[in-house]
Amino acid sequence: MHKNVTFKNPWLPYLLVLPQMAVTIVFFIWPAAQALKQSFLVEDAFGLSSEFVWFDNFVALFTDPAYYEVMINTALFSIGVTVVTMVVAMLLAVMADGVLRGKRTYQLLLTWPYAVAPAVAGVLWLFLFNPSNGVLALALRTIGYNWNHYLNGEQAMALVITAAAWPRIAYNFIFFLAALQSIPRSLIEAAAIDGAGPARRFFSVMFPLLSPTTFFLVVVNLVYAFFETFGVIHTVTQGGPGTATEILVYKVFKDGFIGLDLGSSAAQSVVLMVIVIGLTAIQFKYIERKVQY
Amino acid sequence: MVERRPLWTFFTHAVLLLGLVVTIFPIYVALVASSHDTTTLIAGVPMTFGTHFFDNYARVILEGTAAPGAAPVGPMLINSAVMALGIAVGKIVISILSAFAVVYFRFPLRMVCFWLIFATLMLPVEVRILPTYEVIADLSMLNTHVGLIVPLIASATATFLFRQFFMTVPNELVEAARIDGAGPLRFFKDVLLPLSRTNMAALFVILFLYGWNQYLWPLLVTTDESMYTIVMGIKRMIAVGDDVVEWNLAMAAAILAMLPPVAVVVIMQRLFVKGLVEVEK
Numbered sequence: 001m002h003k004n005v006t007f008k009n010p011w012l013p014y015l016l017v018l019p020q021m022a023v024t025i026v027f028f029i030w031p032a033a034q035a036l037k038q039s040f041l042v043e044d045a046f047g048l049s050s051e052f053v054w055f056d057n058f059v060a061l062f063t064d065p066a067y068y069e070v071m072i073n074t075a076l077f078s079i080g081v082t083v084v085t086m087v088v089a090m091l092l093a094v095m096a097d098g099v100l101r102g103k104r105t106y107q108l109l110l111t112w113p114y115a116v117a118p119a120v121a122g123v124l125w126l127f128l129f130n131p132s133n134g135v136l137a138l139a140l141r142t143i144g145y146n147w148n149h150y151l152n153g154e155q156a157m158a159l160v161i162t163a164a165a166w167p168r169i170a171y172n173f174i175f176f177l178a179a180l181q182s183i184p185r186s187l188i189e190a191a192a193i194d195g196a197g198p199a200r201r202f203f204s205v206m207f208p209l210l211s212p213t214t215f216f217l218v219v220v221n222l223v224y225a226f227f228e229t230f231g232v233i234h235t236v237t238q239g240g241p242g243t244a245t246e247i248l249v250y251k252v253f254k255d256g257f258i259g260l261d262l263g264s265s266a267a268q269s270v271v272l273m274v275i276v277i278g279l280t281a282i283q284f285k286y287i288e289r290k291v292q293y
Numbered sequence: 294m295v296e297r298r299p300l301w302t303f304f305t306h307a308v309l310l311l312g313l314v315v316t317i318f319p320i321y322v323a324l325v326a327s328s329h330d331t332t333t334l335i336a337g338v339p340m341t342f343g344t345h346f347f348d349n350y351a352r353v354i355l356e357g358t359a360a361p362g363a364a365p366v367g368p369m370l371i372n373s374a375v376m377a378l379g380i381a382v383g384k385i386v387i388s389i390l391s392a393f394a395v396v397y398f399r400f401p402l403r404m405v406c407f408w409l410i411f412a413t414l415m416l417p418v419e420v421r422i423l424p425t426y427e428v429i430a431d432l433s434m435l436n437t438h439v440g441l442i443v444p445l446i447a448s449a450t451a452t453f454l455f456r457q458f459f460m461t462v463p464n465e466l467v468e469a470a471r472i473d474g475a476g477p478l479r480f481f482k483d484v485l486l487p488l489s490r491t492n493m494a495a496l497f498v499i500l501f502l503y504g505w506n507q508y509l510w511p512l513l514v515t516t517d518e519s520m521y522t523i524v525m526g527i528k529r530m531i532a533v534g535d536d537v538v539e540w541n542l543a544m545a546a547a548i549l550a551m552l553p554p555v556a557v558v559v560i561m562q563r564l565f566v567k568g569l570v571e572v573e574k
Contacts, residue, residue: 021406095308280415
């Protein structure tokens with residue numbers, strides 16, 4: 001945890017942690033505590049008084065069919081983003097690891113989309129699939145497929161998954177490539193001498209060795225899809241058509257910030273906190289094993 | 294490749310080129326669209342460049358679009374830069390100080406501090422939207438750069454990264470510093486800071502991207518057009534209701550919004566990959 005050799009000073013360490021503590025308490029701990037408190041209260045219509053109602057907000061939330069719909073959307077969206085990103089990134093990383101020529105060029109050209117904000121990626125893909133003038137929407141129409149994500153919920157979901165996955169592929173690619181490059185060449189050569197072709201080598205040698213990275217990426221991609229894709233939803237669909245692409249984080253924002261339903265929004269925040277705590281715990285449990293302290 | 298298989302090599306390159314096409318196509322279309330006038334784009338996007346490239350960029354930077362609330366992006370770029378730099382520098386400074394305290398001192402509230410910092414990992418802005426907004430409003434930090442920056446500079450990951458790194462610094466250095474009569478601050482300034490330089494640079498790249506690409510936070514704390522950041526400002530250009538979207542200008546703004554972070558990644562590729570892999574460990 002700390003060094004055996006330490007300095008002695010009665011007040012200096014407090015001064016050093018003070019800025020971090022101040023920001024943490026004022027902007028993280030205090031608001032989180034407020035959300036927790038608010039989730040047990042109901043305000044009257046004018047916001048003048050509030051009443052302690054135990055778990056009523058949570059009961060209302062979990063008996064609301066609309067909330068289930070949003071949970072199903074979130075599950076579909078997160079799984080979609082995670083699967084699309086990881087399959088594409090792994091394929092590209094295996095290929096980039098295998099080529100002799102142009103490896104660094106491919107690497108550079110495939111990693112930069114990480115720098116594109118999810119919200120900007122959303123705008124780019126919205127433009128490609130805009131029903132009236134989008135390049136891809138018009139191309140689909142010429143082959144007889146009618147694209148209009150403003151009316152079709154499934155198409156809207158496919159669009160937000162694509163837009164959210166696109167900048168994220170680069171991130172996964174970097175991790176897969178680093179993991180592949182740390183596999184000893186001798187293992188792959190030995191498999192080749194034994195007569196294994198590229199496909200066999202991948203499934204019997206490389207894929208098992210990638211499993212720690214794969215597991216780590218599943219967790220961080222889920223965190224990304226849950227919490228960092230607000231910008232994609234907000235720019236591309238605003239949760240629509242109807243509530244077809246409304247995910248948990250978007251609903252907290254909508255109910256709390258636009259609908260001003262404080263109790264429900266706070267209860268939703270608490271549900272989200274439980275989800276992050278769960279995902280972080282999984283992540284750290286796994287990392288504890290890997291990192292030497 | 295281990296053995297020569299011309300067909301397989303061809304297949305490999307084909308897959309990678311397809312990957313490049315998917316990566317670059319949206320940017321190409323955006324660039325092309327940003328070189329036409331609005332009416333050309335109403336029915337569809339041509340595949341070749343038009344002649345309005347510089348007009349569009351000048352207009353979007355200096356004037357913005359006709360959509361309500363779509364301010365010029367010049368000031369937005371400045372706000373984004375201030376926010377990104379402020380967050381990156383702020384996070385590094387407060388994290389390295391607290392990591393130094395936690396590793397090199399033993400004080401009664403050490404573990405409390407450690408767990409409080411750890412807790413921030415589990416409380417992203419997205420889960421505490423309203424109460425955090427209320428705090429900012431109470432401190433009258435709405436529509437200020439301070440409001441955009443300070444609430445985001447607590448960082449568990451950066452603190453852990455520095456802590457991890459300090460643990461690998463040999464104890465002999467502390468002892469040597471002590472024998473030479475250097476106090477903790479002197480040791481920090483003359484020994485730890487120079488040793489941390491690479492880590493700080495790698496972290497800076499990652500945190501700059503993080504700050505530049507924030508969306509929800511600026512959306513909450515800015516209502517004044519002059520305080521918008523570019524990543525959240527673009528939305529205003531495409532939310533025009535029944536009017537015609539000026540896609541040429543919106544795409545020019547999108548290109549401008551991604552240019553600085555992409556340039557950072559391309560120019561500092563090695564630091565970027567190092568930062569990314571280390572931060573996530």
